[in-house]
Amino acid sequence: MDKNFTTEKKYSGGKIAELLMNKVFLICACFSIAALLLITLFLIAGGMPAIAEIGFLNFILGTEWTPANRNPNFGILPMIMGSIYTTAGAILIGVPIGVFTAIFLAFMCPKPVYNFLKPAIQLLAGIPSVVYGFFGLMVLVPIIRNITWLLNIGGTGEAILTASILLGIMILPTIIAISESALKAAPKAYYEGALALGASHTRSVFKVVVPAAKSGIFASVILGVGRAIGETMAVVMVAGNQPEMPLRPFFLDGLFGGGRTMTSNLIMEMGYATGLHRESLIATGVVLIIFILIINLIFNFINRKKDPGKITLKNKMRYQIFTKWGFSRLFDKLKLRVNVKRAFIRTVDGLLKWTTWIFAALTLLALLFVIFHILSNGVAHLTPSLFEFVSNSQNQSMMPSIIATLAMVVITLTLAVPIGVFTSIYLVEYTKRGSKIVAVIRSATEMLAGIPSIVYGLFGFLFFFGFMGLGYSLIGGALTLTIMILPLVIRATEEALKAVPDTYREGAFALGSGKLRAVFRVVLPSATPGILAGVILATGRIVGETAALIFTAGTIARIPEALTDSVRTLAVHMWVLSGEGHFVDQAYATAVVLLVMVLLINTISALIARRIRKGN
Numbered sequence: 001m002d003k004n005f006t007t008e009k010k011y012s013g014g015k016i017a018e019l020l021m022n023k024v025f026l027i028c029a030c031f032s033i034a035a036l037l038l039i040t041l042f043l044i045a046g047g048m049p050a051i052a053e054i055g056f057l058n059f060i061l062g063t064e065w066t067p068a069n070r071n072p073n074f075g076i077l078p079m080i081m082g083s084i085y086t087t088a089g090a091i092l093i094g095v096p097i098g099v100f101t102a103i104f105l106a107f108m109c110p111k112p113v114y115n116f117l118k119p120a121i122q123l124l125a126g127i128p129s130v131v132y133g134f135f136g137l138m139v140l141v142p143i144i145r146n147i148t149w150l151l152n153i154g155g156t157g158e159a160i161l162t163a164s165i166l167l168g169i170m171i172l173p174t175i176i177a178i179s180e181s182a183l184k185a186a187p188k189a190y191y192e193g194a195l196a197l198g199a200s201h202t203r204s205v206f207k208v209v210v211p212a213a214k215s216g217i218f219a220s221v222i223l224g225v226g227r228a229i230g231e232t233m234a235v236v237m238v239a240g241n242q243p244e245m246p247l248r249p250f251f252l253d254g255l256f257g258g259g260r261t262m263t264s265n266l267i268m269e270m271g272y273a274t275g276l277h278r279e280s281l282i283a284t285g286v287v288l289i290i291f292i293l294i295i296n297l298i299f300n301f302i303n304r305k306k307d308p309g310k311i312t313l314k315n316k317m318r319y320q321i322f323t324k325w326g327f328s329r330l331f332d333k334l335k336l337r338v339n340v341k342r343a344f345i346r347t348v349d350g351l352l353k354w355t356t357w358i359f360a361a362l363t364l365l366a367l368l369f370v371i372f373h374i375l376s377n378g379v380a381h382l383t384p385s386l387f388e389f390v391s392n393s394q395n396q397s398m399m400p401s402i403i404a405t406l407a408m409v410v411i412t413l414t415l416a417v418p419i420g421v422f423t424s425i426y427l428v429e430y431t432k433r434g435s436k437i438v439a440v441i442r443s444a445t446e447m448l449a450g451i452p453s454i455v456y457g458l459f460g461f462l463f464f465f466g467f468m469g470l471g472y473s474l475i476g477g478a479l480t481l482t483i484m485i486l487p488l489v490i491r492a493t494e495e496a497l498k499a500v501p502d503t504y505r506e507g508a509f510a511l512g513s514g515k516l517r518a519v520f521r522v523v524l525p526s527a528t529p530g531i532l533a534g535v536i537l538a539t540g541r542i543v544g545e546t547a548a549l550i551f552t553a554g555t556i557a558r559i560p561e562a563l564t565d566s567v568r569t570l571a572v573h574m575w576v577l578s579g580e581g582h583f584v585d586q587a588y589a590t591a592v593v594l595l596v597m598v599l600l601i602n603t604i605s606a607l608i609a610r611r612i613r614k615g616n
Helices: 002-029 031-054 056-061 077-108 111-126 129-150 160-170 172-185 188-196 201-212 214-229 233-238 262-269 275-305 313-324 326-334 338-381 399-429 436-450 453-467 474-499 502-510 515-544 547-552 570-580 584-615
Strands: none
Touching (some): 002 031, 002 399, 031 056, 031 399, 031 436, 031 453, 031 474, 056 077, 077 111, 077 160, 077 275, 077 338, 111 172, 111 584, 129 160, 129 233, 129 338, 129 515, 129 584, 160 233, 172 214, 172 338, 188 201, 201 338, 214 275, 262 275, 262 547, 275 453, 338 584, 399 474, 399 570, 436 474, 453 474, 453 547, 474 515, 515 570, 515 584, 547 570, 570 584
16 A cells, blocks of 8 residues: 555656646747847837937938937948948858868868868867957958058058958858768769769769759858858958948959948947937847848758758759760860860869869968967967956956856856757657747747847847846846857757667656656766767857957956956957057967867867767
């Protein structure tokens, strides 16, 4: 009797726990939807009064931005055009180099070179934007300035061209990673069929595999556009930031002239803006979100348009269209000899091959140049005074910023990881395929992932700083970053849970385990390496974040004693030092510490990924 009572009690308690945790998982899963709605609501509520007062067309198409005038003007067309021009320049520079580098990595790279180049590109992706901006300010700006002097057209070097080059380097990792995955996902039968028809290795890759992977390659370009148009810190440091219409941007005098983007406009003026000026800046954030939303919709459309692994009649015919009939029909019409045809094809193949190698070398050189420049100029300035616990105008110590960064990481991960993991558990373990709520949650997560950090900072400024009254504070910055890194944690955890074999779950159920117990005792431990990899990547995002924390955590260099203290993280510390212009050596030293942190994070992530592969 006592035994049956105990069993019944255990079963009842387990059932209550199942129901309770099911609700907890659902609440966490709805957090992404709530966050997206809050961001949208507060930005629209903060920006619509300005649009209503100024007029939508006057605001969007106005060419003058003069908030300090007696009769102020708030037209953001110069900033819209500045964003478009710098992004277009970045695409023209980054896309060819990125796509050819991806082709090199997928089909032409020797294994020893691949083992070095692949982690190097991942390091390129992890470098904080403020480090890129500082590199552009100290290296690219003087180069462009010297070119303008040689061309006798004048200029400071802070220009649309400078920003485009820098953004072109910054979007390379995104384009390379996604394009390489798309190329490797193309069925091997395409490549083998082209070889069987007599095509060379180079021709098979460029005329068969690349067209088959064009959907994924184009998706990488779309994401690169989103990365470029949402960048803030790097652009504001090198673009010149004149709130004027770019003059002839596709001519020399325009390329070497300055411009201001929408993100730059926010970071430069939000700190002191009031009244209509402040509302106009918030409205600029609304316009920026609309741009990003359009880009995400295009990406989703392309991503879902067709399965890259699906073999269609059109894809099957590519073998003959591009290998057997391509140039042959042209040469037949011109009645050229067979040896001339072969010589021409060999020449084209050679050019494509050498172009691939050259662009891959440019990617590697860009990475090595950035790292070498920072290390060569920064290591020598890592003096003991930079690691004192009190920062002042004499030592500019980074130790308070290092401690503040670590505190920001701990608090943010403490908040974001449980929410992200529980959301993924709900999506993978507690919902059915095709569920509408799953589709809504995933769409909200994707939209959150595409929002620029400056918009998160703007939302944090409106909600945590203003509405909740937290002011510039450690907790305000952590709450903002929690929302920002949540999509990354959810994605990584969801993929890790999906990778756990169903036999593990079935075995737990066969032994009498309930669903909740199976998840926590079997599934989660098996998925821990993948979850940890996502957490490590999220840590890198927190360490390198600047724009959002300027708006929410502040810039005071001190060791935090309470959650409500204003703090300065390491990335913000570097931004302040480089912006003042009097502490360049200390800024270089800070950049070295940031690079070391990124390298450690990437190394740990790579070790975890290797362990996962060995486990599989």
